[in-house]
Amino acid sequence: QKEVEQNSGPLSVPEGAIASLNCTYSDRGSQSFFWYRQYSGKSPELIMSIYSNGDKEDGRFTAQLNKASQYVSLLIRDSQPSDSATYLCAGDQFGNEKLTFGTGTRLTIIP
Amino acid sequence: GAGVSQSPSNKVTEKGKDVELRCDPISGHTALYWYRQSLGQGLEFLIYFQGNSAPDKSGLPSDRFSAERTGGSVSTLTIQRTQQEDSAVYLCASSLARWVGSTDTQYFGPGTRLTVL
Numbered sequence: 580q581k582e583v584e585q586n587s588g589p590l591s592v593p594e595g596a597i598a599s600l601n602c603t604y605s606d607r608g609s610q611s612f613f614w615y616r617q618y619s620g621k622s623p624e625l626i627m628s629i630y631s632n633g634d635k636e637d638g639r640f641t642a643q644l645n646k647a648s649q650y651v652s653l654l655i656r657d658s659q660p661s662d663s664a665t666y667l668c669a670g671d672q673f674g675n676e677k678l679t680f681g682t683g684t685r686l687t688i689i690p
Numbered sequence: 691g692a693g694v695s696q697s698p699s700n701k702v703t704e705k706g707k708d709v710e711l712r713c714d715p716i717s718g719h720t721a722l723y724w725y726r727q728s729l730g731q732g733l734e735f736l737i738y739f740q741g742n743s744a745p746d747k748s749g750l751p752s753d754r755f756s757a758e759r760t761g762g763s764v765s766t767l768t769i770q771r772t773q774q775e776d777s778a779v780y781l782c783a784s785s786l787a788r789w790v791g792s793t794d795t796q797y798f799g800p801g802t803r804l805t806v807l
Contacts, residue, residue: 611793622781622798623733667732671793676721676740676785678796682732 582606583670585681594690598655600666602681605649608673612644614653615667617683623667627653658688692716694799696782702805703772711767711802715784722765723796724757725781733781739765740787772806779803 582605592598600614611630615623627642629635629651635642641654651670655662665683672679695714703709715722724736735749739759750756754772759765769776783796 613795615798622801624798625795628795675746676787676793677723677735677738677746678793679735680725680733 583668583679583681585666585668585684587682588685589687590684591687591689592658594658594660594688596658598658598662598686598688600653600655600668600684600686602651602653602668603649604651604668604670604679606670606672606679607649609670609679610673611671612642612651613669613678614640614642614651615669615680616662617665617667619664626666655686660688660690662686663688694782694784694797696780696799696802698802699800700803700805702807704807705774706771708768708770709772709804711769711780711782711804713765713767713782713784713799715763715765715782716797719784719786719797720762721785721787721794721796722759723783723785724765724767725783726778727781727801728778736767736780769804772804774806777804777806 585602613628614626617623629642629644639656643652665685667683668681669678697712720741722739725733737757738746754770757767779801781801782799785794785796
């Protein structure tokens with residue numbers, strides 16, 4: 580069973596600080612990874628995708644991928660109360676397009 | 691352009707009844723996925739359609755669940771003889787799937803909240 584694991588949290592971070600979300604995966608064949616944000620009662624929306632080892636930055640968000648260690652992380656700089664949500668990590672499965680989702684980390688930004 | 695749409699947004703049904711949930715993917719997206727999300731849980735994969743290929747039904751929890759996709763566009767998820775444990779939010783997603791083996795971003799619809807009494 581291929582798995583994507585996340586700490587369920589809740590993770591509480593003061594406003595303005597850096598929030599760090601982590602994810603590990605078991606399928607060594609996974610090539611593509613995605614971070615989705617899900618507000619309570621809403622559907623997931625894409626925050627970042629990452630396909631290569633290293634860092635990828637987009638505004639206040641940085642995704643990091645380390646295929647040798649099989650982990651993916653998401654950093655949120657200058658955290659805002661509007662960042663409070665559940666963050667889902669997902670990785671593809673070798674040979675097909677299906678995504679395996681983690682159970683999500685609930686993030687709360689404290690004003 | 692328009693995103694993924696789903697209907698109905700909410701469905702309340704009695705145990706034992708059949709329900710149909712509909713998904714309209716983003717125009718031009720060849721891949722379509724159904725997921726189920728129970729309260730406070732992650733996304734559970736149900737079924738995946740890609741172009742004209744046979745669907746991947748490996749996630750369907752029982753033979754009461756079925757889905758079809760007509761004309762490579764709209765999809766319907768049918769749950770027969772609903773049970774209380776079927777209560778969840780059913781999410782549909784679509785992606786471009788530009789080439790075989792690629793993994794494009796999945797865009798989610800707003801979901802259908804199913805409550806089985």
